[in-house]
Amino acid sequence: MTTTDRKYQYREALREAMIEEMHRDERVFLMGEEVAYYNGAYKVSQGMLDTFGPRRVIDTPISETGFSGLGIGAAMYGLRPIIEFMSWSFCLVAADQIINNAPKMLYMSGGQFGVPIVFRGNNGAGGQLGSTHSWCVESLWAHVPGLKMALPATPRDAKGLLKTAIRDPDPVFFLESERILGIGAHGDKDFSRYLHGKWAPPEVDEDSDENEDFLVPFGQADIVKSGADCTIVTAGRPLHFALEAAEQLEKEDIDCEVIDLRTYRPLDLQTVLQSVRKTNYCVVVDQSWPFASVAAEVAMQVYEHAMDDLDNKVIRVNSDDVPAPYNRRLEQEMLPNTRKIIEAVRTVTYNT
Amino acid sequence: MTTATGKKSSSSSQPRDGGRPSDQLDDQRLLELLYDMMLIRRFEERTMQSYMQQKIGGFCHIYTGQEAVAVGSIAALRPDDPVITAYRDHGHALARGMHPRYCMAEMFGKITGCAKGKGGSMHMFDRPNEMYGGHAIVGGQCPLGVGIAFAIQYQKLDRVCLCYLGDGALNQGAFHEAMNLAAIWKLPIVFALENNMYSMGTHIERGTSAAHDLSVKAAAYDMRYAECDGMDMCEVYDCFVDQVARTRPDEGDPDNSEGPVLINVVTYRYQGHSMSDPQKYRTREEVGEKQNEDPITTLSRQLMDQQRATQEQLNELDAEAKKAVLEAVKFAGDSPEPELDELYTDVYLEPYPPYRKGDLPQMVEEAEDRARDGDGRQKQD
Ligand SMILES: Cc1ncc(C[n+]2csc(CCOP(=O)(O)OP(=O)(O)O)c2C)c(N)n1
Ligand SMILES: [Mg+2]
Numbered sequence: 059m060t061t062t063d064r065k066y067q068y069r070e071a072l073r074e075a076m077i078e079e080m081h082r083d084e085r086v087f088l089m090g091e092e093v094a095y096y097n098g099a100y101k102v103s104q105g106m107l108d109t110f111g112p113r114r115v116i117d118t119p120i121s122e123t124g125f126s127g128l129g130i131g132a133a134m135y136g137l138r139p140i141i142e143f144m145s146w147s148f149c150l151v152a153a154d155q156i157i158n159n160a161p162k163m164l165y166m167s168g169g170q171f172g173v174p175i176v177f178r179g180n181n182g183a184g185g186q187l188g189s190t191h192s193w194c195v196e197s198l199w200a201h202v203p204g205l206k207m208a209l210p211a212t213p214r215d216a217k218g219l220l221k222t223a224i225r226d227p228d229p230v231f232f233l234e235s236e237r238i239l240g241i242g243a244h245g246d247k248d249f250s251r252y253l254h255g256k257w258a259p260p261e262v263d264e265d266s267d268e269n270e271d272f273l274v275p276f277g278q279a280d281i282v283k284s285g286a287d288c289t290i291v292t293a294g295r296p297l298h299f300a301l302e303a304a305e306q307l308e309k310e311d312i313d314c315e316v317i318d319l320r321t322y323r324p325l326d327l328q329t330v331l332q333s334v335r336k337t338n339y340c341v342v343v344d345q346s347w348p349f350a351s352v353a354a355e356v357a358m359q360v361y362e363h364a365m366d367d368l369d370n371k372v373i374r375v376n377s378d379d380v381p382a383p384y385n386r387r388l389e390q391e392m393l394p395n396t397r398k399i400i401e402a403v404r405t406v407t408y409n410t
Numbered sequence: 411m412t413t414a415t416g417k418k419s420s421s422s423s424q425p426r427d428g429g430r431p432s433d434q435l436d437d438q439r440l441l442e443l444l445y446d447m448m449l450i451r452r453f454e455e456r457t458m459q460s461y462m463q464q465k466i467g468g469f470c471h472i473y474t475g476q477e478a479v480a481v482g483s484i485a486a487l488r489p490d491d492p493v494i495t496a497y498r499d500h501g502h503a504l505a506r507g508m509h510p511r512y513c514m515a516e517m518f519g520k521i522t523g524c525a526k527g528k529g530g531s532m533h534m535f536d537r538p539n540e541m542y543g544g545h546a547i548v549g550g551q552c553p554l555g556v557g558i559a560f561a562i563q564y565q566k567l568d569r570v571c572l573c574y575l576g577d578g579a580l581n582q583g584a585f586h587e588a589m590n591l592a593a594i595w596k597l598p599i600v601f602a603l604e605n606n607m608y609s610m611g612t613h614i615e616r617g618t619s620a621a622h623d624l625s626v627k628a629a630a631y632d633m634r635y636a637e638c639d640g641m642d643m644c645e646v647y648d649c650f651v652d653q654v655a656r657t658r659p660d661e662g663d664p665d666n667s668e669g670p671v672l673i674n675v676v677t678y679r680y681q682g683h684s685m686s687d688p689q690k691y692r693t694r695e696e697v698g699e700k701q702n703e704d705p706i707t708t709l710s711r712q713l714m715d716q717q718r719a720t721q722e723q724l725n726e727l728d729a730e731a732k733k734a735v736l737e738a739v740k741f742a743g744d745s746p747e748p749e750l751d752e753l754y755t756d757v758y759l760e761p762y763p764p765y766r767k768g769d770l771p772q773m774v775e776e777a778e779d780r781a782r783d784g785d786g787r788q789k790q791d
Contacts, residue, residue, distance in 0.1 A: 091610070092612065093609050095611060097689075118617075119578070119581035119609070120548045120549070120579070120581050120609055121581045122582075123767065124583070147547075151582070151583065151584065158506045186468035187530075188529060188530045188532055190545075190546045190550075191532075192549050192738060294778060302623060330424045333733055367774060378754075380753050380765075381757070382520055383527070384468060384525075384527060384528055384533070385527040385528065385747060385752075386519055387747055387748075387750070388519075388527070388750065388753050391750050391753060
């Protein structure tokens with residue numbers, strides 16, 4: 059397998075992962091709104107109807123409760139559904155199915171019925187979509203035991219993690235970001251300095267079976283940038299903000315270590331702890347609200363296991379604790395943006 | 411009459427016999443309604459332009475083609491009847507009397523917008539005009555509409571809630587639960603199905619059972635059903651006047667109502683689903699064919715055929731609509747952005763730190779001032 063820095067989009071990665079796994083396993087199918095004839099509301103599933111036909115790439119009406127529950131039932135009965143939410147914001151109307159049924163079935167049945175399903179779609183502010191359409195569901199759903207949660211920040215991880223998710227025997231909540239679907243297409247900022255060799259997955263060789271082997275395991279964080287002065291822990295879209303912050307902080311001689319958790323469940327705490335033991339400072343960045351958030355959980359676990367290694371409190375950077383506004387400036391301000399991360403790092407390292 | 415998929419049957423071209431509610435509308439009123447449709451049309455043209463110029467962001471859904479639905483149905487209401495709809499809501503807001511400047515300013519994200527720039531295109535709220543929003547989750551407004559109707563019944567008022575939904579919402583659980591609740595409690599609600607045949611790229615025949623006969627959806631809930639041609643304002647008006655009257659309870663006697671109704675209003679959207687829709691699921695010919703049934707042209711022609719208006723008058727009206735919209739765009743452009751600390755207002759009515767109490771939108775304050783001066787709820791322009 060070769061590793062390249064070729065131009066490569068996040069949406070291509072998702073598509074490639076699904077296509078490969080559908081070729082590999084007849085039980086895998088894709089279902090969701092506009093995934094087939096429309097080629098995907100965000101063009102993630104472009105061409106997949108042509109490749110697999112309407113038996114395996116299936117358009118649904120706007121019936122989230124119905125088709126996500128259908129997926130769970132089908133998974134209990136031996137299939138491996140990929141259920142696309144046009145946006146994770148729309149999973150809320152199907153909450154009972156996805157958090158009551160999927161993650162608890164195995165437990166309720168005393169280990170008899172697993173639910174090998176992937177729920178995937180855009181998560182987080184898509185750009186002025188207002189408060190009902192800008193949900194960051196990570197903290198909401200990571201609360202629930204029995205599900206796994208991945209949130210890739212690069213095309214490479216998107217592909218590797220999605221393939222792992224599809225093969226995983228448990229329900230996986232796969233959180234993508236509309237804002238990064240298309241970056242890396244034509245010279246957009248892709249932080250190749252830090253992501254050298256990490257942007258694109260290995261090139262697909264049509265004549266080889268090795269393609270199948272590109273998997274990114276769950277529960278393994280990635281040290282995207284190593285550094286000595288302060289640990290920034292994040293995942294998903296905010297990784298891009300964190301890298302931008304790290305780049306600017308370097309000019310101030312603050313050398314950040316940026317850790318991409320990649321999955322929240324399971325959570326790779328060891329990598330975080332090792333880093334904190336080295337840097338003695340920690341900032342956690344998470345795009346959901348601060349109250350009872352993943353960031354709060356990570357910070358708490360750092361306190362529980364590395365209190366003595368910290369030279370200051372842990373600082374969380376979240377979205378502001380308010381519904382998402384429509385106005386562009388307000389929305390930018392609300393997000394865990396680069397400025398907020400820089401300020402947090404300066405504060406925590408006593409560089410104010 | 412039309413069938414559920416919009417093929418016209420011959421009856422809709424029958425001559426008017428003078429016995430319909432729209433025959434009772436005087437020239438002035440008809441011209442007002444035509445103006446409202448022209449205003450929406452011109453407004454949406456500028457909305458699209460402003461979106462292209464990136465003055466408007468987010469999801470933006472254009473109402474052109476469907477003007478007769480909002481205008482004809484709202485004309486059949488009293489000013490104190492509440493209205494609620496989905497996200498394709500600019501037309502309803504304007505038809506309900508929201509001044510175009512507050513509607514446009516909202517989409518520009520300005521503090522002068524109807525929701526102070528916090529809601530955007532999909533969330534047109536106008537308390538003084540009894541508009542309970544613009545709602546962005548498909549079907550989500552249906553239970554809310556039922557709740558408004560419940561409150562009407564509870565307070566023994568003689569009002570009717572008008573709740574719009576798209577054909578896509580027919581497949582959402584919230585719609586079905588709302589229908590059942592409305593039916594078992596005989597709530598005063600009119601469900602206006604704006605059947606433009608598509609939910610995004612999905613034709614109704616592909617996503618909805620019994621698309622050829624939607625009356626069965628109402629029958630399943632033991633509810634009244636009606637349908638009308640949404641491309642003809644007078645037909646919409648006639649149908650809604652009749653149905654609203656049957657649903658309207660007496661003041662103090664909520665039982666004296668024929669209960670809820672589902673009205674299938676067959677219409678068509680000219681533009682893509684939102685501003686980013688390549689529309690590969692339908693042909694240019696199909697769109698062109700529908701544009702031949704244009705609701706504004708239809709009403710204009712009816713008025714001229716009946717010698718109730720001259721071409722000149724109509725041109726003047728249209729020029730007036732254009733002018734109003736230009737003024738709205740200018741107002742929106744000139745208005746200030748909300749301050750950053752507006753993030754923390756309007757989260758609670760009794761805020762605790764770090765939240766703060768917000769001011770009401772300029773639109774509401776002005777309306778309340780006018781109400782104090784004795785001419786509240788009056789439509790401007
Ligand atoms: C629960 C939910 N699922 C998906 C969406 C995304 N979505 C927005 S509008 C729409 C199509 C709705 O079509 P229809 O109800 O016919 O209304 P129209 O756009 O034709 O006015 C979809 C799928 C949403 N907003 N809410
Ligand atoms: Mg529709």
